[in-house]
Amino acid sequence: MYCRGPEGTVLTKRLTAELAPSDSIGSSRLGGLWRLCGWGLAVAAVLVLVPEVRAQQKVIIEPTRVPYQSVEAPPSPLLEVLLFYAVAGSTVFGALAVCFTKNIVRMAVWLLVTLVSVAMLYFLLAANFIAAVQLIVYAGGTLILLIFGVMLTSKSPWVKFEPSKVEVVYAAAVCGLLVAVLAFILTATIWPPAQEQLDATTVADLGRSLMTTYVVPFEVAGVLLMIVMVGAAHLARQEKQSP
Amino acid sequence: MSQFSVPWQPKQPYSYGAPARAVIALARLTADIATPLLRRFPGPILIGAIVTVCLGVWAHALVFGYVDQRLLTQPVADAAAFSYFSPSTWGLSPTLLHARLEMAGGQGAALAGLLQYLLWPVQFQIVRDGIALGALFGLFNIIPVYVIWWERKVAGRIQSRVGPMRVGGWHGWAQSFADGIKLVLKEDLVPKEADGPLFRIAPYFTIIPTLVAFMALPLGATYVFRELDVALVFILGVLGVEVVGVIVAGWASNNKWSVYGAMREACQMVSYEIPMGMALLVPVVCVGSLNLRTIAESQAGGWFDWLAFSNPFAFVAFISYFIASLASCKRAPFDLPEAESELVAGFHTEYSGFRWALFFFAEYASMFVIAALAVILFLGGWNSPLPGSWGDALGDGLAAQGFKGLLFSGPIWLMLKSIFLVYVQIWLRWTLPRIRIDQVLYACVQVLLPLTMLLLLGATLWVWASTSDVGWWAVLTTIVTIILGLIGLVFAFGFVGIAAYGFYHRRRLVGNLVIDVLPGS
Numbered sequence: 001m002y003c004r005g006p007e008g009t010v011l012t013k014r015l016t017a018e019l020a021p022s023d024s025i026g027s028s029r030l031g032g033l034w035r036l037c038g039w040g041l042a043v044a045a046v047l048v049l050v051p052e053v054r055a056q057q058k059v060i061i062e063p064t065r066v067p068y069q070s071v072e073a074p075p076s077p078l079l080e081v082l083l084f085y086a087v088a089g090s091t092v093f094g095a096l097a098v099c100f101t102k103n104i105v106r107m108a109v110w111l112l113v114t115l116v117s118v119a120m121l122y123f124l125l126a127a128n129f130i131a132a133v134q135l136i137v138y139a140g141g142t143l144i145l146l147i148f149g150v151m152l153t154s155k156s157p158w159v160k161f162e163p164s165k166v167e168v169v170y171a172a173a174v175c176g177l178l179v180a181v182l183a184f185i186l187t188a189t190i191w192p193p194a195q196e197q198l199d200a201t202t203v204a205d206l207g208r209s210l211m212t213t214y215v216v217p218f219e220v221a222g223v224l225l226m227i228v229m230v231g232a233a234h235l236a237r238q239e240k241q242s243p
Numbered sequence: 244m245s246q247f248s249v250p251w252q253p254k255q256p257y258s259y260g261a262p263a264r265a266v267i268a269l270a271r272l273t274a275d276i277a278t279p280l281l282r283r284f285p286g287p288i289l290i291g292a293i294v295t296v297c298l299g300v301w302a303h304a305l306v307f308g309y310v311d312q313r314l315l316t317q318p319v320a321d322a323a324a325f326s327y328f329s330p331s332t333w334g335l336s337p338t339l340l341h342a343r344l345e346m347a348g349g350q351g352a353a354l355a356g357l358l359q360y361l362l363w364p365v366q367f368q369i370v371r372d373g374i375a376l377g378a379l380f381g382l383f384n385i386i387p388v389y390v391i392w393w394e395r396k397v398a399g400r401i402q403s404r405v406g407p408m409r410v411g412g413w414h415g416w417a418q419s420f421a422d423g424i425k426l427v428l429k430e431d432l433v434p435k436e437a438d439g440p441l442f443r444i445a446p447y448f449t450i451i452p453t454l455v456a457f458m459a460l461p462l463g464a465t466y467v468f469r470e471l472d473v474a475l476v477f478i479l480g481v482l483g484v485e486v487v488g489v490i491v492a493g494w495a496s497n498n499k500w501s502v503y504g505a506m507r508e509a510c511q512m513v514s515y516e517i518p519m520g521m522a523l524l525v526p527v528v529c530v531g532s533l534n535l536r537t538i539a540e541s542q543a544g545g546w547f548d549w550l551a552f553s554n555p556f557a558f559v560a561f562i563s564y565f566i567a568s569l570a571s572c573k574r575a576p577f578d579l580p581e582a583e584s585e586l587v588a589g590f591h592t593e594y595s596g597f598r599w600a601l602f603f604f605a606e607y608a609s610m611f612v613i614a615a616l617a618v619i620l621f622l623g624g625w626n627s628p629l630p631g632s633w634g635d636a637l638g639d640g641l642a643a644q645g646f647k648g649l650l651f652s653g654p655i656w657l658m659l660k661s662i663f664l665v666y667v668q669i670w671l672r673w674t675l676p677r678i679r680i681d682q683v684l685y686a687c688v689q690v691l692l693p694l695t696m697l698l699l700l701g702a703t704l705w706v707w708a709s710t711s712d713v714g715w716w717a718v719l720t721t722i723v724t725i726i727l728g729l730i731g732l733v734f735a736f737g738f739v740g741i742a743a744y745g746f747y748h749r750r751r752l753v754g755n756l757v758i759d760v761l762p763g764s
């Protein structure tokens with residue numbers, strides 16, 4: 001959603017100008033802001049990675065290697081760290097772009113970037129099943145329905161998204177509440193120490209716990225979806241008969 | 244240059260730099276040397292190339308196995324030597340490898356001086372992944388090129404033509420390469436009123452998911468880039484993302500016909516994914532795993548052990564999966580998104596050149612992925628129709644391994660069966676008329692969806708009944724399997740027989756039009 005609140009700042013103006021569909025259609029040159037973002041990411045990556053590499057090197061320099069024996073060093077998380085920052089960066093960038101883009105189909109494409117990046121984050125966490133389901137349900141299904149809805153409802157080819165001021169206030173309130181709750185959770189939780197090797201939960205375990213421990217929420221969710229489907233069918237039917 | 248008057252400004256002729264001219268000279272030289280050979284011996288060269296590729300893949304597996312088992316004696320515990328960018332280091336140094344090669348003995352020890360440098364890079368996982376990705380990318384590229392050529396040949400035969408015959412000499416085998424060169428050289432047009440960035444990026448949204456699907460697709464028991472425990476769900480998921488590219492392409496073209504094509508695609512995809520997934524759940528229920536390797540290896544007992552013949556529900560599920568997969572990769576009779584008789588060319592009306600080629604690469608590669616999934620889940624995967632236990636009697640020597648790979652279980656069988664299913668898709672396209680969009684949706688929502696739900700229920704009950712200890716149930720299962728297997732055999736031999744008949748009479752055209760009696764033949 002396009003937030004009008006911080007529009008006064010120069011940065012947001014430039015961002016909206018960059019992301020909004022340009023009139024000179026057919027040219028997709030890299031603007032200054034994009035280059036700025038790229039450099040920012042590169043600098044951040046260097047700042048993050050240099051300590052990581054040096055920490056790694058400290059492990060290496062210790063003369064623990066003996067010929068003909070196993071090499072005593074932890075598996076390198078370097079690539080994982082690199083991938084994590086790349087994927088997390090694309091998630092955040094895609095989400096921001098969804099907020100600042102005015103063209104509704106481009107919004108959907110940015111949303112795809114975010115959803116696929118989240119799926120990649122799940123893969124990095126060895127949560128394969130959740131990642132695959134994220135791809136099927138969100139990236140595959142929901143997004144197609146979204147684009148489909150946009151295409152059916154829009155009247156002009158270039159739909160602009162212009163929320164009213166009241167909507168912006170509501171959205172800001174909800175976002176502020178969400179940020180507050182998340183910040184509270186982040187600070188209040190005692191996080192378990194990081195494991196070096198993640199165990200992938202097998203699908204069989206997942207299915208078993210859904211069918212035993214969590215069977216009631218599972219069934220309730222099924223009933224809820226059923227109600228939604230029946231309601232949607234009812235609404236669609238009424239609309240068909242009314243004219 | 245300017246004999247045509249065109250509404251746009253013609254580009255200035257481009258002068259090539261020295262490297263480009265060197266490449267062009269090299270290409271001309273290669274063509275001069277290779278063309279006479281290719282014209283004279285096309286068949287032996289084609290077969291030789293296939294055999295060389297197979298042997299190369301096998302040799303690379305052997306080398307990796309040798310390094311793992313003989314040189315890196317603690318391959319699993321020795322995580323550091325295997326991890327990416329192995330921080331420790333540069334892995335085991337060539338000197339250490341030399342010592343280990345001598346310890347391992349055999350032929351390796353004699354060539355240790357050379358092998359220590361050749362095998363050094365192979366100990367890193369990132370190097371191995373690079374090699375595997377290169378092979379996957381090659382496979383991903385070569386499949387569409389040859390399936391497109393084959394589709395044109397099959398279409399020609401079905402329509403009493405001969406198809407491409409010129410390029411390359413033998414039955415136009417290089418036609419697709421020539422088309423590829425033409426497409427790359429074409430101008431990349433973006434309509435003035437199109438949404439430029441989306442228009443440009445849309446083809447990549449279709450081709451990248453297909454490439455990603457190849458990464459989780461096992462071609463043999465050990466021939467898989469990344470073995471996922473949820474490979475089936477993963478492949479379905481990434482193939483679902485592929486549709487976004489088609490929709491975005493249609494929308495960004497800002498053309499009525501393209502938008503219609505895109506809307507039809509969205510409609511079709513959302514509805515057909517459900518029966519497709521339901522039909523795929525039937526073998527999953529029968530085996531009890533989502534891992535494609537486990538599913539394929541449970542069918543190692545020969546023709547009658549294949550899941551399609553294990554129970555009647557799986558048999559029907561195979562057919563309904565095949566129908567739903569036709570719809571999901573927009574093949575006829577479900578090719579409404581690009582219905583050329585109504586929508587010019589549907590979603591890719593405005594595309595030209597390389598981006599247009601990307602759509603077709605994605606379509607043909609996903610046809611192969613869909614067919615390979617069907618083969619792995621229903622038709623025995625990489626196992627041959629002969630029982631695998633016969634192969635086990637051969638022992639474990641190098642020759643026996645090669646023999647088993649050819650005759651009992653190996654990637655070649657998966658490729659053959661998948662290519663056959665791709666052929667069936669082509670055959671259907673040139674045989675059946677296109678159906679209307681309301682018929683497409685009726686077929687999905689009112690026929691296929693309830694049917695696959697019933698199949699899933701039936702398969703579940705069948706598996707539940709199979710766990711009981713009733714004596715007559717085992718007898719019934721065997722009888723049903725034999726009947727279904729015999730039906731399959733009748734189809735297979737019928738197909739082979741009809742194909743042989745057609746090949747024998749290949750010079751005869753439909754009806755009275757016989758080449759031999761045509762004037763001038």
